[in-house]
Amino acid sequence: MIPIRDTIPARGTPVVTWALIAVNAFVFLCELALGPENLEQFVYLFGLVPARYSHPDWARWVGFPIDDYWPFVTSMFLHGGWMHLVGNMWTLWIFGDNVEERMGRARFLAFYLLCGLAASLTHWLTNADSTVPTIGASGAIAGVLGAYFVLYPRAHIIVLFPVLFVPLFFQLPAVVYLAFWFLSQVFSGTLSGLGPESVGGIAWWAHVGGFVAGVVLHRLFIVPRRGFEPDEYDIEEAWGRRG
Numbered sequence: 001m002i003p004i005r006d007t008i009p010a011r012g013t014p015v016v017t018w019a020l021i022a023v024n025a026f027v028f029l030c031e032l033a034l035g036p037e038n039l040e041q042f043v044y045l046f047g048l049v050p051a052r053y054s055h056p057d058w059a060r061w062v063g064f065p066i067d068d069y070w071p072f073v074t075s076m077f078l079h080g081g082w083m084h085l086v087g088n089m090w091t092l093w094i095f096g097d098n099v100e101e102r103m104g105r106a107r108f109l110a111f112y113l114l115c116g117l118a119a120s121l122t123h124w125l126t127n128a129d130s131t132v133p134t135i136g137a138s139g140a141i142a143g144v145l146g147a148y149f150v151l152y153p154r155a156h157i158i159v160l161f162p163v164l165f166v167p168l169f170f171q172l173p174a175v176v177y178l179a180f181w182f183l184s185q186v187f188s189g190t191l192s193g194l195g196p197e198s199v200g201g202i203a204w205w206a207h208v209g210g211f212v213a214g215v216v217l218h219r220l221f222i223v224p225r226r227g228f229e230p231d232e233y234d235i236e237e238a239w240g241r242r243g
Helices: 015-032 036-046 056-062 071-077 082-103 105-126 138-151 174-192 204-220 232-242
Strands: 002-006 156-163 166-173
Touching: 002 082, 015 036, 015 071, 015 082, 015 105, 036 071, 071 105, 082 105, 082 138, 105 138, 105 204, 138 174, 138 204, 156 174, 166 174, 174 204
Parallel strands: none
Antiparallel strands: 002 156, 156 166
16 A cells, blocks of 8 residues: 555645655765765665674674764665655655644654664664665654654545556555554564564564654654644644545
8 A cells, every 4th residue: 555645734844854855865866876886885884784783893804984873873864776765755755744743843853863763773683683784764754654643543544555557546544554554564574584584675673663663752752732632633624624
């Protein structure tokens, strides 16, 4: 199921959401400008390689910088291809504006980075011996999904479900769509761990860690509102505009 849009219109300009999309796009264009060898070095240096921190002697022998923990952050701004970038940024575009509106710009940016850090740490702890670099904003965006899951339980998501070559569009409650997404990450992460290698190209547990961080931590970043429940005004306005 591909999310197309949600039913909660943003009342302000999601400056941070737009800025994050722009930064991710700019970094990806910089990646495209690198040659294959330089790109590989770039990804290994700024992507998250779990064994780099689990096995410091190996990391020193390979040539990684010592005591450099920036990849836990920089990895969330790198992407492995156009589909990887577009999929992540599209999801951030759909869900980020409403969460940013509830938190404010500075708090939302701090929340996004903290969820990305939680996702990176989760990936490291669940793949401690992996020498494959992990990149992508999906862990941080999973935190945004976790916050949306709690803040807008009565919202609906317009999704596309292709059946053969026929695109079907329908609405799902946000809690159903996001709960299904979260459980699919847990299932896929568990299934990947049963194989001979726990590396299947997707950091499933990073998504789980980011989502859980979003659910648990979002309340610390919410700007208090008075006179109505957290999502009451947004839902009524959205359905009112739909007529």
